[in-house]
Amino acid sequence: MAKRVAIVGTGQTFHKSHRPDVNGQELINEAVMRALQDADLKMKDIDAIVIGNMDHFEGINYVDCWSVDGSGGTMKPIIKLTTGGTTGCTVAIGGYHLVGSGMFDRVLIIGWEKNSESDTTGAITTAFDPIWDRQVFAGAISGLAAEAQAYIARYGATDRDGARVSVRDRKHAMNNPHAQLRKEVTLEEVLASPMLADPIHLLDVCPRTDGACAVIMASEDVAEKICPKPDWIWGTAVRHSYSYLGDADYGRLTSMREGSQEMFKKAGIREPRKELDVIELYQPYSFGGLIWIEDMGVVGPGEAPQYIWDGNTDMGGELPINPSGGVIATNPIGATGLIRCAEAAMQVMGKAEGRQVPDVNFAFSSGFGGCWWTDMILHGKKKPN
Amino acid sequence: MDRAAIIGVGMTKIEKNKVRDTFADMAWEAVNKALDDAGMTIDDIDNVVTTSSDFWDGRTISCMAVGDASGAAHKNVSCVEGDGTYGAFYGMTRSLSGSYKTTLVTGHSKGSQSVSSLITNSAFDPIYERGLGMDMVTACAMQANAYMHRTGTTPEQMAMVSVKNHGNALKNPLAQLPMKLTVSDVLKSEMIADPLHKLDCSPVSDGCAAVIIAHESVASKFKQKPVWLKGVSFCADSFFFGDRDISRAKSLTEAAKKAYAMAGITDPKKEIDVAEVYDAFTYQELMWLEEMGLADDATAGKLLEKGEFNMDGRLPVNASGGLLSGHPVIAAGLYGMAAVARQIRGDAGGFQVIKAKTGLVHGVNGLGGQSHCVWIMGKDK
Numbered sequence: 001m002a003k004r005v006a007i008v009g010t011g012q013t014f015h016k017s018h019r020p021d022v023n024g025q026e027l028i029n030e031a032v033m034r035a036l037q038d039a040d041l042k043m044k045d046i047d048a049i050v051i052g053n054m055d056h057f058e059g060i061n062y063v064d065c066w067s068v069d070g071s072g073g074t075m076k077p078i079i080k081l082t083t084g085g086t087t088g089c090t091v092a093i094g095g096y097h098l099v100g101s102g103m104f105d106r107v108l109i110i111g112w113e114k115n116s117e118s119d120t121t122g123a124i125t126t127a128f129d130p131i132w133d134r135q136v137f138a139g140a141i142s143g144l145a146a147e148a149q150a151y152i153a154r155y156g157a158t159d160r161d162g163a164r165v166s167v168r169d170r171k172h173a174m175n176n177p178h179a180q181l182r183k184e185v186t187l188e189e190v191l192a193s194p195m196l197a198d199p200i201h202l203l204d205v206c207p208r209t210d211g212a213c214a215v216i217m218a219s220e221d222v223a224e225k226i227c228p229k230p231d232w233i234w235g236t237a238v239r240h241s242y243s244y245l246g247d248a249d250y251g252r253l254t255s256m257r258e259g260s261q262e263m264f265k266k267a268g269i270r271e272p273r274k275e276l277d278v279i280e281l282y283q284p285y286s287f288g289g290l291i292w293i294e295d296m297g298v299v300g301p302g303e304a305p306q307y308i309w310d311g312n313t314d315m316g317g318e319l320p321i322n323p324s325g326g327v328i329a330t331n332p333i334g335a336t337g338l339i340r341c342a343e344a345a346m347q348v349m350g351k352a353e354g355r356q357v358p359d360v361n362f363a364f365s366s367g368f369g370g371c372w373w374t375d376m377i378l379h380g381k382k383k384p385n
Numbered sequence: 386m387d388r389a390a391i392i393g394v395g396m397t398k399i400e401k402n403k404v405r406d407t408f409a410d411m412a413w414e415a416v417n418k419a420l421d422d423a424g425m426t427i428d429d430i431d432n433v434v435t436t437s438s439d440f441w442d443g444r445t446i447s448c449m450a451v452g453d454a455s456g457a458a459h460k461n462v463s464c465v466e467g468d469g470t471y472g473a474f475y476g477m478t479r480s481l482s483g484s485y486k487t488t489l490v491t492g493h494s495k496g497s498q499s500v501s502s503l504i505t506n507s508a509f510d511p512i513y514e515r516g517l518g519m520d521m522v523t524a525c526a527m528q529a530n531a532y533m534h535r536t537g538t539t540p541e542q543m544a545m546v547s548v549k550n551h552g553n554a555l556k557n558p559l560a561q562l563p564m565k566l567t568v569s570d571v572l573k574s575e576m577i578a579d580p581l582h583k584l585d586c587s588p589v590s591d592g593c594a595a596v597i598i599a600h601e602s603v604a605s606k607f608k609q610k611p612v613w614l615k616g617v618s619f620c621a622d623s624f625f626f627g628d629r630d631i632s633r634a635k636s637l638t639e640a641a642k643k644a645y646a647m648a649g650i651t652d653p654k655k656e657i658d659v660a661e662v663y664d665a666f667t668y669q670e671l672m673w674l675e676e677m678g679l680a681d682d683a684t685a686g687k688l689l690e691k692g693e694f695n696m697d698g699r700l701p702v703n704a705s706g707g708l709l710s711g712h713p714v715i716a717a718g719l720y721g722m723a724a725v726a727r728q729i730r731g732d733a734g735g736f737q738v739i740k741a742k743t744g745l746v747h748g749v750n751g752l753g754g755q756s757h758c759v760w761i762m763g764k765d766k
Contacts, residue, residue, distance in 0.1 A: 001387060002483025054446070055439040055466070061507040064467060065751030068624050075636060077619045078756065079475065080466045082439065084446035090463055094475065100482030102386035127446040236484070238461045243409075243453040258459060371449055 004384055005099045006223035006230035007349075008106075008216050009039025010342035015180040015211035015330045018116040024058060025070030027212045028112050031335075032072055035108065035214035038351075039226055046216070047104035048077040052091040052111050053334030054084060056126060057118035071110055083240065084127060087111060088213065088337025089282065089367025089375035093236045095217040096377075105219045106226075111338035112212035115331075120208055124370060133245045140284075140370045141205065145197035147372075148287035150251030152199065155302035157290060159199040163190035164308055165289035166204050166328055172315060173325025175355040180209050180330040190286075204286040204328075211332030213339045220383070231345035234362070234378040237263035240369075248372040253288075255374035256295040256366075264297070267378050269362070273298045277360040278347045279313075279321045280340040282368040284331060289313075289321065292374075296364070315357070323347065323355040337367030337375060344379045388766060389480045390604040390611030392487075393423025393597035394723035399561040399711030402497035403591040408442065409454035411493050411593035416455050419489070419595035424608030427456040430597070431485035436465045436472030436492035438715050440504045455491050455595075468492075468663075469594060469719030470748025470758035474617055476598045486600045492716035493593035501589065508752055510625070521665075521752065522586065524626070526578035528753040529668040531632035533580065535683070538671060540580055542686030544571035546667040547584045547709055549695060554706025556735030559720075561590050561711035571667075584709075585667040592713030594720045601766070612726040615743075616648030616761035624755065634676040637747075637757040641677040648761035650743070653678050657761075659728045659738050660700060660745040661721035664707040669754070670694075673747060674702065677759065701738040704728065718748030722760060729764050 011034025013019075019027060028051075036042065049071055051064055060066050064080035067073065083090040088111035095109040121139040128137045137143075151157055167187055173179040185203055193202040216226075223230045239255035242248050260272070269275045276298075283289045290304040298319065299307045307313070313321040322328075324343040327336055344365035346352040360381065367375035395418025397403070397411050406414075412435075420426060433455050437447040444450060448464035455462075461484075465472040469492035476490035505521035532538060548568055554560035566584065574583040604611040620643075622636035623629045641653070650656045657679060664670040671685035679700060680688050688694065694702040703709075705724040708717055725744035727733040733741075743763045750756040 002481065005482075056445045059507060060511070061438075061440040061504060062467070062751045062755075065621060065755045066508065066510075066624055068621055073621050074623050075620060075639060077640075078621045079471050079619070081463060081475070082446075082466045083448060083464050094463065097475065097478040097482040097484065100484070101478035102481060103478060123445050126444050127449055129450070130444075236461075238463065239459065240448070240452050240462045241458040243449055243458075247453075369446065371446065 004220040005233045007345040008218045008227035011035030012213040013211045019210040028070035031212035031214040039216045043072040046108045049108045050091045050094040052087040056123035085369030086367035086375040087334045092341040109215045111335035113332040113334040115208040141197045161305035162286040165286040169326045169328040173329035176324045179325040206284040206327045206331035209332040213335040231348040234380045235263045235267045238375045240373040242372040253295045260296045278357045280344045280365040282366045284327045340365040388601040390613045391726045392599045393419045395419030396594040399592040408450040412451040412454040415593040415595040430489045431487045432461040433457040434476040434490045441494045467750045468748035480600045486603045488598045491595045492719040494715040495591040496589035528631045535632040538686040543667040544568040547571045550707040550709040554710035560706040587665045587708040587712035590713040594716045612729045615763045616644040618643035619758035621756035637676040640757045640759045644759040659741045662747045663749040704736045721746040
């Protein structure tokens with residue numbers, strides 16, 4: 001019989017643009033030690049490890065093997081999953097299946113990245129087909145700009161609507177001691193910041209970050225013994241349908257639409273706007289915060305700008321989004337999706353401290369990759385049926 | 386825990402250079418062969434796990450290159466980086482976790498487009514080891530020396546592994562290097578890194594393999610006989626060579642012990658009928674057999690001389706020809722699983738062994754076998 005799965009502990013580094021004081025294994029170890037401490041477990045209690053990052057950023061091959069001094073994987077099962085920007089959410093979903101299968105009771109999940117050691121755009125460019133796509137691919141920002149332009153053209157949104165999302169996330173980051181960028185900005189400052197790729201300004205996008213995150217998942221047989229109020233995983237969904245330029249419907253995130261419809265249906269969520277209490281969205285740039293919540297079904301097509309201007313997604317609003325400050329404040333890529341998962345879990349477990357949303361019954365976390373891929377997890381306070 | 390089974394396998398021919406095929410072309414071929422083998426269509430597949438390596442493929446997000454060809458569009462999908470045996474492991478958990486019933490697992494690589502020495506050099510510590518010029522071949526040459534020193538295994542015994550496996554490949558139409566060799570041919574071949582001659586080393590290869598894993602509730606629903614996944618475990622040793630005894634593989638001993646226990650095997654020497662073991666180099670077949678308890682310590686070379694690991698021996702090892710006869714890294718473990726699945730089904734063709742009720746497949750990640758995965762597969766649930 002399949003087992004129900006819960007998150008019983010989380011840990012993350014204090015994220016920074018550059019961590020010359022630690023190597024990769026040491027960075028990983030900081031997150032692992034904090035997660036073990038949070039769950040009050042020892043390394044010997046861990047049955048298996050799932051780890052992920054993007055290889056070409058640090059240039060380390062066989063990261064599962066290399067990392068063991070930091071991850072605690074020596075003489076344990078350790079497996080590497082990697083799916084680009086979605087990696088952090090992918091490893092969390094991996095942990096879910098490892099525990100859910102009944103093979104392991106306690107699984108440690110690690111996402112990490114030391115972006116300061118990378119040529120990020122150089123590495124990402126190699127993701128695309130060498131013959132057809134690579135010559136015209138100009139890094140992650142250009143693709144996002146194309147999406148934002150298509151959305152603006154279809155729905156009449158403006159760059160002010162995008163800037164409003166950035167103002168929100170940067171304000172929220174003030175409550176999160178782990179966030180890299182903790183500085184409030186005004187709408188005017190966002191719009192006056194350098195234009196990177198029209199309509200995306202510098203302050204609309206995420207930084208590059210050194211950081212790691214660790215999450216411990218446990219089966220229903222042991223979860224509540226480890227943590228009296230764990231975060232139960234209600235469902236997961238993934239869509240990686242894009243392979244070539246042109247596979248995307250620019251201006252809409254079909255991977256989010258298909259995935260969230262599948263996941264909400266399985267979990268019996270009919271009105272995500274009313275039934276979800278908080279969202280940790282892998283949103284590396286502001287316009288994604290408009291487009292993607294429409295595809296998630298929170299509001300209808302073209303309705304996100306007004307919904308956000310009305311303060312519904314701010315702390316204290318109807319459905320707070322990114323209480324942690326989100327990806328715009330912190331982006332250690334291989335860890336980013338797992339940080340969303342950890343932050344959502346902390347909200348459900350009531351451990352989010354200064355960024356806690358009251359009475360969270362359901363939380364949503366996601367991962368996004370530069371090829372229009374989306375991974376997602378539904379978290380709940382109640383044990384699933 | 387519920388059970389899962391392999392209900393379909395498909396492989397491309399392993400070749401030196403598939404100059405006409407992209408990664409996606411290879412995946413398309415292997416996946417369609419696996420679906421045909423299982424009597425399924427892609428609509429019968431609930432979810433997909435691809436296995437690839439950004440380093441071996443020279444592509445960030447290497448799974449993107451094969452997602453569409455593997456039929457993953459509009460399905461749940463993930464990617465394991467490492468040997469195919471690990472990809473299959475994740476695929477199995479996804480068939481058992483209550484989320485999906487059928488998982489398609491693929492693994493691919495094109496050695497012809499890779500520079501093995503640079504890629505495996507990147508697996509070493511960037512500060513202390515890479516600058517020494519270490520790569521997989523030099524690391525394994527050190528390991529071979531350590532193993533020979535500890536066990537007294539001779540170069541002739543190692544050469545016999547090459548003779549046996551290339552000979553077995555004569556019966557496997559998918560193998561890259563079917564060859565009738567003598568011990569002297571191996572010992573006279575070019576010295577690559579002492580004590581490893583060219584014919585002690587597996588070749589550079591291109592290939593893709595696909596395996597379909599089903600939850601027990603649907604394992605008999607399709608046309609193929611299910612091959613039951615009875616036991617599996619994997620384990621990683623220390624990273625730095627100085628932190629381990631490289632003449633040993635204690636993580637393999639541990640993984641094998643757990644896989645045997647899960648499968649209810651108490652005497653592996655008697656109960657395992659057929660094995661596909663990760664023979665990237667000749668000495669490794671002997672060393673891994675000992676570390677898995679399929680031969681007593683320091684005896685595998687002598688047992689090989691007696692013919693125990695031949696096609697008609699006590700335990701046929703690498704009846705398919707093994708990796709010495711074709712080594713598409715990453716895909717390798719899935720080729721092994723597919724070969725043993727066919728042995729157990731009784732349709733391995735020319736390399737069918739006489740008795741194949743219970744089989745073992747072994748996969749490796751990392752340098753000199755830092756991490757090992759062991760599968761036990763069987764005819765009976």
